[in-house]
Amino acid sequence: QVQLVESGGGSVQSGGSLRLSCAVSGNTYRIRCMAWFRQAPGKEREGVAQLTNSDTTTYTNYADSVKGRFTISQDDARNTLYLQMNNLRPEDTAMYYCAQSAHWDCLAVKLIPSGYDYWGQGTQVTVAS
Numbered sequence: 001q002v003q004l005v006e007s008g009g010g011s012v013q014s015g016g017s018l019r020l021s022c023a024v025s026g027n028t029y030r031i032r033c034m035a036w037f038r039q040a041p042g043k044e045r046e047g048v049a050q051l052t053n054s055d056t057t058t059y060t061n062y063a064d065s066v067k068g069r070f071t072i073s074q075d076d077a078r079n080t081l082y083l084q085m086n087n088l089r090p091e092d093t094a095m096y097y098c099a100q101s102a103h104w105d106c107l108a109v110k111l112i113p114s115g116y117d118y119w120g121q122g123t124q125v126t127v128a129s
Contacts, residue, residue, distance in 0.1 A: 002026045002118040004098050009123030016088050016127070022081040022098030022120060033106030036072060036083045037113060038094035038125075047111020048096070049083060063111065065091075088127045095122040 008020040020036070035050040049072035050061040060072050071084040081098055099116035101109045109115035 002100055004100060004118055004120035006096065006098050006120045006123040009096060009125045011126040011128065012088055014089055014127055014129050017084070017086045018088065018125060020083040020085070020096055020098075020123060020125075022083075024079045024081065024100065033101040033103060033109065034072075034074070034081045035099050035101070035111060035116060036081075037097045037099055037111070037116075038092075039097070039122075040094040043094075045097070045113050047113065050106070050109075050111050051081065052106035059107065061107075061110065085125070088125075090127050090129045093125060093127050095124050097122045 003025045005023045006020060008018060010018060012018055033052045036048040037045050038048050039045040046063065048063050048066055049070055051072045051074060052059045062070060069087045073082045098120045100118040101115050102117045103109045103115055
């Protein structure tokens with residue numbers, strides 16, 4: 001059973017930075033299809049960033065709203081997924097979740113929540129103006 005545990009959330013001022021971590025356990029395979037999502041109160045869950053690996057290449061995909069500000073990365077040795085968030089804005093305030101898909105074609109899954117099979121409990125990010 002895959003378990004995902006997020007950490008690193010907090011409260012920052014507009015323009016600040018945070019780095020979220022997602023520890024992956026119960027899965028002995030290299031991180032293959034992972035993503036970060038967020039959900040603000042009263043809004044639908046939206047995809048933020050996706051990372052997928054082939055045997056030799058890592059692909060990343062970002063929502064337009066975070067391109068150039070957020071970076072998704074992984075540490076295989078620690079089985080950990082990261083989300084570096086820079087130049088944070090009040091509209092980035094949300095609960096952030098990491099998720100893993102078991103789909104064989106991660107690029108087809110994109111940032112669609114229903115394509116992901118395992119979810120963490122979330123970590124809160126609050127950005128003050």
